[in-house]
Amino acid sequence: MDIKSINSISFRTLKEPSVEYIYQLQLYLHFFQIKQGVLLYVNKDTQDLKEFFLEYDEALCRQLLDQLQELGGQIEVNQVPARLEEWPSNGQCRYCQYKEVCSMVGPDQVSWDEFKERVIKHEESIKNGDSKKRLLS
Ligand code: SF4
Numbered sequence: 001m002d003i004k005s006i007n008s009i010s011f012r013t014l015k016e017p018s019v020e021y022i023y024q025l026q027l028y029l030h031f032f033q034i035k036q037g038v039l040l041y042v043n044k045d046t047q048d049l050k051e052f053f054l055e056y057d058e059a060l061c062r063q064l065l066d067q068l069q070e071l072g073g074q075i076e077v078n079q080v081p082a083r084l085e086e087w088p089s090n091g092q093c094r095y096c097q098y099k100e101v102c103s104m105v106g107p108d109q110v111s112w113d114e115f116k117e118r119v120i121k122h123e124e125s126i127k128n129g130d131s132k133k134r135l136l137s
Pocket residue numbers: 082083084087090092093094096097098099100102
C-alpha cells in the first residue's frame with residue numbers, strides 16, 4: 001500500500017490515480033514481488049479516503065526499468081536528457097519545479113557543460129534586463 005495525501009479540491013475531482021504514482025507503486029510491487037497493491041489517497045483536510053487497487057504489470061515495469069537504465073546511461077556520459085515532448089503543457093511539467101530550467105535549455109538532450117552554459121547565459125540575460133517572458137517563448 002502506498003498512501004498519498006492531497007487537499008480537498010484535488011480529492012473531490014480525483015477519479016483515477018496519477019500516472020507517476022501508478023509507476024511508483026508498480027515498481028514497489030516488482031521489487032517486493034507482490035501481485036497486487038493499493039494506492040490510498042487521503043484527503044488531508046477531512047481524512048476521507050479513496051482507494052485504487054492495482055495488479056502487478058510486469059510489462060510496464062520492464063518498460064520503466066528500461067527507461068531508467070537509459071537514463072542512467074545518459075547520466076554516466078554527462079548528458080542531460082531531452083525534456084518531455086509536451087513541455088510545458090504535460091501534466092508532469094505543470095507543477096514541476098524545473099519547468100523554467102527546461103525553458104532555458106531547450107527541447108533536446110544536451111551535454112552537462114552545454115546545459116550549465118545555457119543556464120548561465122539565461123541568468124545573465126535576466127541581470128541585463130531582458131524579459132523572462134521572451135526567453136520562455
Ligand atoms: S518541466 Fe519538469 S517534468 Fe517537464 S520536462 Fe522539464 S524536468 Fe521534466
